[in-house]
């Protein structure tokens with residue numbers, strides 16, 4: 636049987652039964668997140684920073700200021716990008732067996748510096764739409780100067796793994812049954828939008844806000 640992992644580097648060994656290498660699964664986890672963690676080697680030291688991202692097909696795009704040090708270290712260099720969705724806190728009857736329900740993705744590879752303005756626009760659109768679907772059309776494209784002052788890197792999804800834990804707490808048979816065990820589900824929920832005080836047109840929220848409220852209902 637062929638190895639389902641796209642490479643040995645992303646083959647899940649610990650709890651291999653929780654692994655999923657299907658791009659459909661990987662896309663779905665990525666599309667449910669607004670934050671990733673970018674891991675780079677900077678001056679010989681590991682550095683991991685949280686940041687926004689966008690997915691376009693099988694490519695992840697990350698952006699920042701032209702002077703962004705982590706993105707500079709990422710350009711044409713090995714990186715590791717992770718995305719995590721927390722679905723629940725798993726309380727067991729022993730500290731040892733406490734856990735979380737989650738869906739996570741690890742992507743490894745060489746990040747590519749995006750220098751072409753047309754591809755930069757594709758990236759900036761993907762990043763904007765990842766965070767607030769529909770917002771790109773409402774706000775319009777960035778100016779040429781804004782595009783120039785933005786650093787963008789691309790990370791291919793060809794070397795990626797997903798790992799998913801779901802289900803109840805798991806206790807050993809001799810765990811004290813009088814202790815409460817169970818799962819506390821967690822999910823992000825949107826609050827009431829807070830319009831800027833200088834909004835015009837009566838402050839009516841645009842469709843992108845409705846889509847956000849829908850997403851985080």
Ligand SMILES: Cc1cc2nc3c(=O)[nH]c(=O)nc-3n(C[C@H](O)[C@H](O)[C@H](O)COP(=O)(O)OP(=O)(O)OC[C@H]3O[C@@H](n4cnc5c(N)ncnc54)[C@H](O)[C@@H]3O)c2cc1C
Pocket residue numbers: 644645646647648649650719721735737738739740741795796797798
């Ligand atoms: C929210 C959350 C909380 C966690 N808490 C703990 C904890 O407290 N203690 C603990 O030991 N583990 C925890 N894990 C699991 C952790 O991410 C590792 O999978 C686990 O520690 C095994 O590490 P390892 O180096 O032995 O992995 P290995 O199985 O040796 O990893 C090999 C390869 O598998 C892939 N891989 C590994 N883990 C993941 C992952 N989570 N998602 C996608 N691909 C992956 C990567 O490509 C990696 O290079 C948690 C995961 C999440 C998402």
